[in-house]
Amino acid sequence: MDKIKLFAPATVANLSCGFDVLGCCLDGVGDEMIISKNSAKKLRITKITGQDLPLEVDKNVAGVSAEALLNALGENQGFDIEIKKNIKAGSGIGSSAASAAGAVFGINKLLGEPFSTNELIKFAMEGERLASGNAHADNVAPALLGDFSLVKSYEPLEILSLPSLPELRILVLHPLIELKTRDSRSIIRQNVALTKAISQWGNLAALVSALYTQDYELLGRSLKDEIIEPVRSILIPYFDELKALASANGALGFGISGSGPSVFAMCKGDVVAQKVKTEFQEFYQDKNIDFDLHLSKINSEGIKILAQ
Amino acid sequence: MDKIKLFAPATVANLSCGFDVLGCCLDGVGDEMIISKNSAKKLRITKITGQDLPLEVDKNVAGVSAEALLNALGENQGFDIEIKKNIKAGSGIGSSAASAAGAVFGINKLLGEPFSTNELIKFAMEGERLASGNAHADNVAPALLGDFSLVKSYEPLEILSLPSLPELRILVLHPLIELKTRDSRSIIRQNVALTKAISQWGNLAALVSALYTQDYELLGRSLKDEIIEPVRSILIPYFDELKALASANGALGFGISGSGPSVFAMCKGDVVAQKVKTEFQEFYQDKNIDFDLHLSKINSEGIKILAQ
Numbered sequence: 232m233d234k235i236k237l238f239a240p241a242t243v244a245n246l247s248c249g250f251d252v253l254g255c256c257l258d259g260v261g262d263e264m265i266i267s268k269n270s271a272k273k274l275r276i277t278k279i280t281g282q283d284l285p286l287e288v289d290k291n292v293a294g295v296s297a298e299a300l301l302n303a304l305g306e307n308q309g310f311d312i313e314i315k316k317n318i319k320a321g322s323g324i325g326s327s328a329a330s331a332a333g334a335v336f337g338i339n340k341l342l343g344e345p346f347s348t349n350e351l352i353k354f355a356m357e358g359e360r361l362a363s364g365n366a367h368a369d370n371v372a373p374a375l376l377g378d379f380s381l382v383k384s385y386e387p388l389e390i391l392s393l394p395s396l397p398e399l400r401i402l403v404l405h406p407l408i409e410l411k412t413r414d415s416r417s418i419i420r421q422n423v424a425l426t427k428a429i430s431q432w433g434n435l436a437a438l439v440s441a442l443y444t445q446d447y448e449l450l451g452r453s454l455k456d457e458i459i460e461p462v463r464s465i466l467i468p469y470f471d472e473l474k475a476l477a478s479a480n481g482a483l484g485f486g487i488s489g490s491g492p493s494v495f496a497m498c499k500g501d502v503v504a505q506k507v508k509t510e511f512q513e514f515y516q517d518k519n520i521d522f523d524l525h526l527s528k529i530n531s532e533g534i535k536i537l538a539q
Numbered sequence: 540m541d542k543i544k545l546f547a548p549a550t551v552a553n554l555s556c557g558f559d560v561l562g563c564c565l566d567g568v569g570d571e572m573i574i575s576k577n578s579a580k581k582l583r584i585t586k587i588t589g590q591d592l593p594l595e596v597d598k599n600v601a602g603v604s605a606e607a608l609l610n611a612l613g614e615n616q617g618f619d620i621e622i623k624k625n626i627k628a629g630s631g632i633g634s635s636a637a638s639a640a641g642a643v644f645g646i647n648k649l650l651g652e653p654f655s656t657n658e659l660i661k662f663a664m665e666g667e668r669l670a671s672g673n674a675h676a677d678n679v680a681p682a683l684l685g686d687f688s689l690v691k692s693y694e695p696l697e698i699l700s701l702p703s704l705p706e707l708r709i710l711v712l713h714p715l716i717e718l719k720t721r722d723s724r725s726i727i728r729q730n731v732a733l734t735k736a737i738s739q740w741g742n743l744a745a746l747v748s749a750l751y752t753q754d755y756e757l758l759g760r761s762l763k764d765e766i767i768e769p770v771r772s773i774l775i776p777y778f779d780e781l782k783a784l785a786s787a788n789g790a791l792g793f794g795i796s797g798s799g800p801s802v803f804a805m806c807k808g809d810v811v812a813q814k815v816k817t818e819f820q821e822f823y824q825d826k827n828i829d830f831d832l833h834l835s836k837i838n839s840e841g842i843k844i845l846a847q
Binding site (some may be wrong): 438 | 561738
């Protein structure tokens with residue numbers, strides 16, 4: 232196999248109570264990547280469409296991730312990477328993670344899978360380090376593994392796959408304003424009240440229980456964030472109003488996707504999700520805010536092979 | 540039914556990463572209680588053996604818990620409560636919780652179960668409020684429900700039952716020094732570094748996953764506490780040495796039970812648990828510290844009816 236075409240999915244990280252440790256994988260939105268062996272024995276980004284991003288390997292998240300993998304192997308084969316970006320940079324649904332994860336997944340396949348999918352996470356994290364200054368795993372892990380991923384710890388790196396719920400739908404609303412992950416991190420306080428931390432870990436523990444027991448209502452009741460959301464939500468236009476709309480229309484929960492500006496509503500089933508989608512559309516149109524909306528199932532596979 | 544005899548189990552709360560939200564129920568150690576209807580239409584603590592504790596209803600944890608239940612019902616029946624304390628007060632394995640939980644469980648049974656077991660938790664919490672100034676649920680919940688209990692939230696009160704692992708053994712070492720819960724709480728800092736809080740909730744989420752997937756090793760790797768243990772462990776004689784001994788002899792994890800001074804070692808199977816028990820015994824004997832040791836399975840039932 233010399234060439235592979237992939238779907239590299241968008242992801243929603245943090246998920247309210249799971250700040251920095253939890254993420255899930257989307258089905259309805261993602262990049263397309265074509266990765267092929269080349270005879271030049273060099274790693275090259277040959278083409279990027281859909282976004283204006285650097286082609287230089289060391290300035291591109293796919294490039295640095297791929298390079299981290301190849302360096303670990305001492306591999307001197309060359310690869311060409313072509314990316315069709317459908318996920319907007321800075322949207323808060325793992326745009327850099329999708330490219331990073333896709334690159335390492337594709338190259339690993341073409342090399343005969345020297346690494347397990349879980350082992351690829353640390354290479355893709357190098358792309359995140361380039362993109363945001365912080366080698367976080369809560370987008371690249373679910374992009375690679377599918378469903379929900381838990382970052383148990385960074386030192387040592389340990390990522391767990393958590394199950395999903397079949398009728399779960401995620402609606403992502405992306406207000407077309409720019410918000411850099413780096414800036415969005417900088418406004419977070421570095422100390423938290425112990426009482427709030429206890430609430431947060433109680434909710435996260437309950438959310439994990441909800442995933443195993445397939446309890447949609449408990450999942451919804453657990454999607455709370457008293458620590459990050461009160462600070463970050465001020466950067467998102469009409470956050471409180473959207474949250475109230477989601478709740479009034481039957482969503483299980485609502486919160487910030489990653490570091491924003493995208494927000495997500497979790498819903499049980501298509502009917503509720505469509506209703507919330509319509510309400511969000513009408514609300515933002517009324518306010519004259521440009522936006523994208525993505526309605527998606529949870530993607531259990533992670534990266535998908537489209538052709539090889 | 541006019542009379543009931545109960546086993547009211549000891550419990551281990553906090554469990555490292557689960558500070559204030561997690562607890563589990565022991566099998567090998569607990570109080571015995573006899574509760575009977577009386578014709579005096581008064582609530583009375585008639586006898587306490589094994590410990591010097593007040594018989595006045597409003598000064599006794601069993602008394603105030605029972606009264607909270609009876610007040611909620613507007614019930615004017617009278618009950619006599621007799622307690623044989625086997626759990627030492629101030630040990631850190633839920634001595635007050637056992638009496639409080641036993642009292643409300645027994646009276647609820649004698650009244651024909653107007654409340655579900657989960658609903659009894661809030662009454663038993665009143666006993667905890669009397670004992671420690673803080674109506675916490677992480678001992679009374681597992682005492683009543685068995686296995687592991689998660690306090691998802693206090694406002695509103697929501698308690699989840701989590702599964703246990705069949706070969707799990709808990710060894711509790713109680714150094715016979717006095718340490719009041721109230722004092723042990725007062726040394727905890729009220730703010731924590733966000734990075735430490737994130738580590739803690741990553742570990743707790745992983746621990747919950749380990750309970751559902753029956754993963755003993757993951758359970759062990761998750762029993763970490765970077766927030767409370769470094770502060771509280773200084774009050775416990777030779778904490779670090781005991782932790783190293785537990786690890787060297789194959790325990791899955793080791794930490795402070797409740798607010799101490801008891802410590803616990805979680806082990807897989809009886810052989811490892813017995814080995815750790817012998818090591819702890821010899822170590823504390825060498826140091827001339829008096830102690831109790833309790834080796835126990837996880838109790839899946841909670842309070843047990845011995846006779847009725």
